[in-house]
Amino acid sequence: MSLTLHQILSTASESKGPDFYKNQVPAFIYANLKAGFGKRPYQAEAFGRFIYYLNDYPDRSKETPVHLLYQMATGSGKTLVMAGLILYLYTKGYRNFLFFVNSTNIIDKTRDNFLEATSAKYLFSPALAIGDKQIQIKEVANFQAANSHGINIVFSTIQGLHARLNTPRENSLTYDDFEDQKIVLISDEAHHINAETKKGKLLGPEERAEIISWEGTVNRIFNAHSNNILLEFTATADLSVPEINQKYQDKLIFDYSLKQFRQEGYSKEVKVLQADVSPFNRALQGVLLSQYRRKIFEKYKKPIKPVILFKSKTIKESQAFLEEFTANIKALAVADLEKMKNTHPNEAIANVFRYLEAAHISLENFITELKEDFAEEKLISVNSKEESEQKQLAVNSLEDAANAYRAILAVDKLNEGWDVLNLFDIVRLYDTRDGKAGKPGKTTMAEAQLIGRGARYCPFRISETQPLFKRKFDDAVTHELRIGEELYYHSAYNPRYIQELNTALTEIGIKAEQNPEQLNTPAKEPATTRVNQTGSLNPNAPPYPQKATLSGPFAFIPQTYTVSLPSGYSEATNAFGRTNAAAAAEITAIEYKLTDFGEHIIRKAINRLPFYQFAHLKSSFPKLTSISEFISSDNYLGNIKVKVTGAPAQTNHLSPPEKLAATLQVLEEIAIVLAADKWE
Template identity: 55%
Template sequence: MQQPGLTMQTLNQQNPATISMDVQATALPQEITHNLNPHFQVRPYQREAFLRFITYLNQHPTRPRPTQLLFHMATGSGKTLVMAGCLLHLYRLGYRHFIFFVNSSSIIEKTRDNFLNPLSSKYLFAPALFMDGAQVALKEVQHFEAANGRDLHIVFTTIQGLHSRLNTPRENSLTYEDFEDRKIVLLSDEAHHINAETKKGKLSKEEAEAVTSWESTVTKLFHANPDNILLEFTATADFTNPEVKAKYEDKLLFDYPLRQFRKDGYSKEVKVLQAELPPFERAVQAIILSQYRRKVFEGKGKHVKPVLLFKSRSIAESQAFFAAFVQGMKTLDATFLNHLKHLHTDTVLHRSFAYFAAKGITLENLVAELQEDFAEEKCLVVDSRNDSDEKQLLLNSLEEEKNQYRAVFAVDKLNEGWDVLNLFDIVRLYDTRDTEKNTGKIGRTTMSEAQLIGRGARYYPFQLHENQPKYQRKYDDDLENELRICEELYYHASYNPRYISELNKALVEIGIKAANPVPRKAVANTPRQVSPEKEKSQFRGLELPATLRNRRYQFTLASGYTSESAILGEVAPELPPQESHTIKLLSLGHPVLRKAMDRLPFYHFDRLKTLFPQLPSVSEFITSPLFLGEVQVSVNGNREQPERLPPPEKLQIAYQVLCEISVELSRVAPAAAPPIAAK
């Protein structure tokens, strides 16, 4: 189960004579089979992970002590269930004290719910735990001083919180004394985060600041007792780093990469839909596809609510698009859908429209459905400025029937630790690349996008009859089966073959794709941004801030070109070169700008007056060089497009630029309200 290019061997590969077992013939012990939630079927690779763990502990008397082991398992493969089973077996071996730690507080809350809440759909354990006929309680504790010798006690904490609690002792909290005469088990999720010290030559600023707390604190606890055990779980161990590879060469117990996970059929098939269209039109394509999928499920008696993720590059852009999406959905009509319908002749969108027509669903009916299912109150905005415990609970319960949210708007908040099975569409709302110019190395953004695709590729389990596998793809070889759409994740992107090439390379690195050479391309420099605090302190209400007046805004005209392919397939040929023309916003015409402003409550004169008390009129705001008069836009399109702008495209340009300005202005102007309140 090695991924391409990975030279790491698991412990049983290194020592086949010492750690030998017959996986097929060996039964799992009852402490695991009787105490895990019977709703979760233990998959073959999870069974192998359990047996490797049990065999290593029982048949390897000369193993290093304290013992550290790594489970390298694909995103979505059920690492937490394996963690729960290992915990149960360790209880059998006499361990009563466990510490679960991770880098993110949101993952803490999710895991706490999975471990402790019997009402959760993702609860990991049986309704009652029994060992040798006696009932055992699983208890969350803040320290181990009052722990009894019968129950299983677990502390949930972040890595940073663990360091703080131990090095700044408080009453009723963990102290180093808790570990002097106790053997403990440390459970590390997303374990790549504790390797800051190991990656000495590749520290980011954040890692450098945390280096004395994360790995050093864990190491100190780990070595406090020779019987301690550290179990690490991650999908993204960086074995290409020499220090990390050296650290884990004698610790990698089980390796089940994303490549094998997908090959075994436990993931969705990932496809990409590229379209040379503005973001809102691509968004409507995605929600049409989502509604098609919902109808197909319902046609088979399955009530499944497919969810979409709209991913932006920044919080400001996410808020601007959310505002545009809400407004656009209110004015959506059959003419707009008919326009999209005729752009597609051989893609999944064509099949979607054909399905609706066959079922008697008119374009007017479809508009009404989409406006209801994707209304503002069914959209969830999640970022560092719009987050709460309530939103985290909503995010982690998107599969439940009572949760009505269909769309999530985010930046990077969901790149890690988000477990959702009914995510079927990811819409990338920006069109940038970040490959390093000289080395061709994939940038952090593209790599995080590949990892997000890996998270979204978790399979939504269903079966039409008992003879079908519930947790694996069923229709790979049945090309005409309409249920294939229910086993696919679509990644919606602007038409950019070079970016898709780079994304493919990132997917190779994380293990979802076999290696193929990918051309190395350059990336444009990103302009340095002024801090929001500085901009806010400089705002005087006399004019539009210079950073907004002098910025050259970007708008790409839609050619209508659309391309569908498997993400693992060949890269589509490039479009003819585009041309760019820079125009003044004012050249679009005074009536066009007034119409765009009328669609955005932010630009109603009474609100503008609160921002700019000396502003005499809306016309002055449009024409004055102190406001919109000198604002420039680079309009990109095929050879003749930028010079021939029909009225609808002029309105789109004005609307998009005004949205961007409104979001930025609401961020830096103390008196400004957001363009549309984020839900």
């Protein structure tokens, strides 16, 4: 297999010296970037490789446009590299730059990066100057009347660019803009423009230029002038697709993986915290860690406000969780935290309670803090298009002191183009998987990429001798500020999903040495319950058992049902590197008769399920005389058994809510079997 351009340049540096490319970078690039930015070794390497390629690479054709790809880890500063290359190309006579991407959210963010000098995200120095010449950067609608002495940038979505060029309007960008002047095209999240390449179409230059598609439009602009330059940036180039790999083999100038980014200390360390608890209690663990982290930062006088992302599968579920979370936080009581404290907490949660005790903070006072910091007005939802556009400014300024939001609720709107440093917890509120044959599905890959986005390091230090933008406590595992360098990914207990997540993390450049351990580790994977504690149907339940052939009206109804109680066990593990083997949580199974739970419990469950209205039962069982008979008679529910699995403290002493949840599950399973058959 032939070497990529990145590999060729890396091989060349072995003979030229490790700093060969870094030494290519002129001082004016660093002088005109935000103070202290751009000087990380890999960023200097990214600048230097381009400068060498443009000026001295022997195999570059001087007669054709330059097309290069930067594959750089999320959070490593792709936009900063763009800014530095814009400055360098200005000195090479380039004045017009076309920035395009697939999302308007990313455009808004990049405008702040390149144009808004008052923004904390601005990437240039307050005054741009090369030599004694002042430089102005401005946004333009087209290049016909561009400033020949400044830097002119057109911002566009890929879709908008395609529409503007193929259905031109007055004062809009047209193909004429590109005919007589050289242009630099900058493509962010560049994997989106490879629609044709992914299809494997092998088209000639003229045919491709005529095709009305995103990729065809970009190629037509690119090939309009022999001195044009196309710079693509992405964290995920899909190089495993043969057609894409072939396309970029001689264009991949710099490949800086998330694995390397993390190993060099520039990212947070990621922990996977699986918990066999309800979604709200999973979210509550995130809330406790977030507030604990905030208090640790305050102890060291660091003005950092940690935020949480609550990720749902659908907008409807996200909206429902917002209501549930708000209500439950308002009703939060000491007993809720006591239960979490005493139900086999993982080490991270245990540290929260140890800290509160050592700092003499009562649970009552801590709950008061939580109710204030996570009140409804401090939660922001960015699910719909309208919400994400309206609230994008707030979501992109979460680090600002004036921004009071502590939690974000989203589905997919923040998967790309979201630059946030103070995200420390991501709570996955659903428990589904779309992998096949052990391979991660599209959803899991997107979740792995979201983890990479959340792993951006939030800079702080407690000594001037410490590096500001790198982890400092990898070897100080007991230091309380270590939690300020960790991102927690909160998941339900689902071994198959975690295996697929590890595969996805590996594919995007993070090699997990072994599967993270589950938060509760039953000796045997528990059966998925069909009904949760609220009585709602769980669609991920296993198949029903085979019917038992007995006498009576329930002759073909299964007589024994298994119910798995959430154990409350949890454990945090390192998603990227070493994990410690954990002892399995003790799981026991006890068999009860359904009637052992009490007639009042069974009646309460029956009243929640319309199927068990007496008139409906009477139509199926004409000899039935009453609900009491239906509950107690061996011909109906009196002979039904329930095998309850869970922690010994649970199975030996079932609480009324647990009895009700078990009864609801059993009745729901019986109802589905009854509804599938005709009964006389």
